[in-house]
Amino acid sequence: VDDDADYYASAAVVDDDDDDDDDDDDDGDGDGDNDDDDGDGDGDNDDDDGYSYDGDGDMTNDVVTMIMVMEGSQFFYGTAGFRAEAHLLPSVVFRTAVLAALRSAKTRSATGLVVTASHNPIKDNGVKLADPSGGMLCMEWEEYADRLVNAQSSLALCELVGEIADREGISLGDTGGRILVGRDTRPSGMELVDAAKKGISALPGMEVLDMGVVSTPQLHWMVQATNRGEPATEDDYFADILSGYRELATLKPTRDARQKVLEDPLLVDGSNGVGAAKLIDLQSRAGVSSLRFEVRNKGEEGDGPLNDGVGADFVQKERLPPAKFSEQDIGRRCASVDGDADRLVYFYLEKNQKSDSPGGQMAVQGDYLGSRLTLHLLDGDKIAVLAALFISQQLEELGAKDDGNGGKSVVGYGTVRVGVVQTAYANGASTKYIKEVLGLEVAVTPTGVKHLHEKAVGFDIGIYFEANGHGMILFGASFLAWLNKKQASGDCGREGDDGFITDRKAEVAIARLVALSKLVNQAVGDALSGILLVESILQYRQSGLHEWNTLYKDLPSRQSKVMVPDRRQIVTKDAETKVASPDVLQQLIDLEIAKYKHGRAFVRPSGTEDVVRVYAEAEQQTDADALANAIARHIRSVLG
Numbered sequence: 001v002d003d004d005a006d007y008y009a010s011a012a013v014v015d016d017d018d019d020d021d022d023d024d025d026d027d028g029d030g031d032g033d034n035d036d037d038d039g040d041g042d043g044d045n046d047d048d049d050g051y052s053y054d055g056d057g058d059m060t061n062d063v064v065t066m067i068m069v070m071e072g073s074q075f076f077y078g079t080a081g082f083r084a085e086a087h088l089l090p091s092v093v094f095r096t097a098v099l100a101a102l103r104s105a106k107t108r109s110a111t112g113l114v115v116t117a118s119h120n121p122i123k124d125n126g127v128k129l130a131d132p133s134g135g136m137l138c139m140e141w142e143e144y145a146d147r148l149v150n151a152q153s154s155l156a157l158c159e160l161v162g163e164i165a166d167r168e169g170i171s172l173g174d175t176g177g178r179i180l181v182g183r184d185t186r187p188s189g190m191e192l193v194d195a196a197k198k199g200i201s202a203l204p205g206m207e208v209l210d211m212g213v214v215s216t217p218q219l220h221w222m223v224q225a226t227n228r229g230e231p232a233t234e235d236d237y238f239a240d241i242l243s244g245y246r247e248l249a250t251l252k253p254t255r256d257a258r259q260k261v262l263e264d265p266l267l268v269d270g271s272n273g274v275g276a277a278k279l280i281d282l283q284s285r286a287g288v289s290s291l292r293f294e295v296r297n298k299g300e301e302g303d304g305p306l307n308d309g310v311g312a313d314f315v316q317k318e319r320l321p322p323a324k325f326s327e328q329d330i331g332r333r334c335a336s337v338d339g340d341a342d343r344l345v346y347f348y349l350e351k352n353q354k355s356d357s358p359g360g361q362m363a364v365q366g367d368y369l370g371s372r373l374t375l376h377l378l379d380g381d382k383i384a385v386l387a388a389l390f391i392s393q394q395l396e397e398l399g400a401k402d403d404g405n406g407g408k409s410v411v412g413y414g415t416v417r418v419g420v421v422q423t424a425y426a427n428g429a430s431t432k433y434i435k436e437v438l439g440l441e442v443a444v445t446p447t448g449v450k451h452l453h454e455k456a457v458g459f460d461i462g463i464y465f466e467a468n469g470h471g472m473i474l475f476g477a478s479f480l481a482w483l484n485k486k487q488a489s490g491d492c493g494r495e496g497d498d499g500f501i502t503d504r505k506a507e508v509a510i511a512r513l514v515a516l517s518k519l520v521n522q523a524v525g526d527a528l529s530g531i532l533l534v535e536s537i538l539q540y541r542q543s544g545l546h547e548w549n550t551l552y553k554d555l556p557s558r559q560s561k562v563m564v565p566d567r568r569q570i571v572t573k574d575a576e577t578k579v580a581s582p583d584v585l586q587q588l589i590d591l592e593i594a595k596y597k598h599g600r601a602f603v604r605p606s607g608t609e610d611v612v613r614v615y616a617e618a619e620q621q622t623d624a625d626a627l628a629n630a631i632a633r634h635i636r637s638v639l640g
């Protein structure tokens with residue numbers, strides 16, 4: 001690790017001496033002095049590296065703030081990498097980049113690093129890694145990430161790099177690798193990408209490919225394509241997902257009058273983030289009349305800040321229309337993506353009929369609009385159901401029969417295991433629909449797509465979505481190979497008395513599934529690819545959002561956040577549905593749940609924010625609200 005390590009090591013160090021203006025060893029390198037060991041050779045240890053993150057130039061103060069932000073002086077890789085206020089992150093990004101380089105050296109493959117804090121406020125930023133598969137960093141390496149970022153001095157950091165190299169059999173004298181780096185539109189992004197480049201170059205033989213401003217899923221896709229030896233530029237990304245979309249569009253059932261409902265362009269809230277420009281790009285490359293967007297909240301002059309009263313997270317959690325949406329949009333087909341465009345929800349607005357419509361946690365714009373408009377949310381659960389229904393229908397066309405164990409038996413392949421993976425946040429009504437109406441398997445994992453993805457890998461077709469709209473459809477390699485072979489050979493049909501009879505229905509169903517596998521980003525959940533998915537299926541069904549929304553009715557639910565001194569005192573079990581400790585908390589929660597019909601509730605410490613999240617569901621909205629409030633009170637009294 002080169003000279004920069006000293007500087008970046010000090011930035012992440014916990015320093016108890018705080019801002020004492022003395023000459024103690026406050027530079028955080030633990031060497032007992034305050035010498036010029038920041039590597040710039042200018043005789044001091046000033047903040048003269050050109051980064052503008054710390055404002056006051058006093059690193060020690062920043063370190064103290066950081067400790068308060070992250071509690072217990074620890075950074076955790078969390079559900080989505082490291083996140084904090086941007087000015088605290090250069091060292092974190094540098095160190096995470098060292099890990100990206102080590103992972104690339106270990107696997108002899110390209111890895112990825114994205115500078116983003118997704119739906120967090122604009123003052124935050126973050127960093128997460130893409131594994132060679134294009135998925136999230138493998139979970140066993142998260143521990144390395146935590147240890148590297150929390151190393152207390154540059155010496156400790158170097159020793160740790162040596163230890164990881166030893167354990168993983170990486171020869172530090174002979175490393176080589178390639179790391180693709182991308183960032184979202186945050187103003188702090190460029191400086192943090194610079195820190196990442198320094199971290200990567202700290203190991204010899206590393207190549208950095210700066211992909212510029214990209215959505216998180218684009219970067220993951222590029223890593224996957226690179227390691228498959230396929231073309232991996234942004235152009236290739238668009239071409240790939242659009243090829244699937246175009247193929248599916250040619251396989252639509254015959255057009256009828258009802259298709260009119262889809263003739264309006266899709267109205268998209270871009271969250272003032274990276275997704276807005278990418279959607280406009282997608283549309284112009286598609287060049288087909290069936291794919292037209294009207295994008296609002298593009299992050300342009302006159303738009304508000306990133307993720308502020310806009311975006312998929314806001315719409316899903318607050319159940320309110322994003323900024324710049326109003327009564328004029330009643331009845332239109334709307335969608336919202338998040339700040340790094342890996343989440344997607346659909347919605348439509350209706351004139352408020354009742355005064356007790358959703359919109360309990362009122363934001364300012366909600367006070368006004370929430371009282372006039374009802375927002376019908378089509379979240380990740382609804383998208384999963386729409387996709388599962390479409391896939392089931394294609395398997396039916398292939399003549400699939402239920403095998404009685406949640407699988408579908410298809411002649412020529414055997415059992416096709418189709419599964420839907422959800423978290424505890426999935427609305428109970430969606431789970432019931434998938435199991436009882438579609439007859440498909442449902443698996444539940446802890447929050448965080450890395451867990452859902454891991455589970456989905458076990459299926460021939462694994463559909464996974466978090467309720468917040470982050471998810472995708474994963475095609476198992478052997479089933480996909482079978483589909484491709486079948487399509488190429490064109491042998492869908494059976495031997496009849498007068499020779500081979502082509503089964504046109506089966507042929508089309510196979511072509512649809514193959515097209516679907518291209519349209520869906522196979523690396524990670526992707527809002528752009530998600531829009532292509534939903535739009536394609538709606539076109540196939542020739543119906544709009546209202547009909548989709550009535551497939552099943554969500555149980556009323558409420559989500560809230562509680563601030564406590566140390567959220568990590570809560571330890572959960574059973575895929576986060578129960579509190580393991582403190583056990584008194586689970587007893588109190590159980591007592592509350594028992595009071596309500598169809599009551600269900602759970603709590604967990606957030607991996608991305610300094611809060612405990614509460615989820616409650618019940619037959620009535622007022623009950624779900626009361627249940628969530630009661631549990632929040634218990635959390636405060638037990639942990640406050």
Ligand SMILES: CC(=O)N[C@H]1[C@@H](OP(=O)(O)O)O[C@H](CO)[C@@H](O)[C@@H]1O
Pocket residue numbers: 079080118425447448449466468470605606607608609613
């Ligand atoms: C309730 C909720 O939406 N939680 C989100 C949120 O994680 P938390 O650990 O709950 O803060 O951000 C994650 C990353 O985007 C996402 O995977 C997850 O689903």
Ligand SMILES: [Mg+2]
Pocket residue numbers: 118119338339340341342343
């Ligand atoms: Mg996101």
